[in-house]
Amino acid sequence: MIVPLVPGRKHILPHAQWGHVSVDDTTLVWRHADAGRLEALARLRDAGFSESAVAADAPRFTALQKIPRSKWQEVFDDWTVVEPWRSAKPWMEVGLRACR
Structure with a gap:
């Protein structure tokens, strides 16, 4: 591709x-793990996090407040899954492009 x-x-x-x-x-x-990261990234984008927000080390509280508290653990879990891409810019850029 x-x-x-x-x-x-x-x-x-x-x-x-x-x-x-x-x-x-x-x-x-x-790899298979990258497919899982892409799924997690898509969920974060669907939850309302911007492209620049998902590149941050932690979710911004202002963005979290817009999400029901019952979903916060899922956001934190997805944030952790995407973590390796934050230091691997090409993978993050491909993931973000795929989520547009």
Whole structure:
């Protein structure tokens, strides 16, 4: 799969590999855990967290207040699942692009 993170800037099709995600400057190995992270990221976005909010180390209290308290533990669990992507920018960018 190819995901041009900056459309029109680079031609990445020649770098595409079966079973990988090719982005502007690299090829990502997409594992089963990444699929789970994408699901968690989608739930966070559906709950109302912005793209910049999910990149933060912790959910903002102002955003949490808009969610029923009964759902907070699910938000915290999903926040933990997405944690590895916060330091792996290409994966986070692909995940966010997929959630748009």
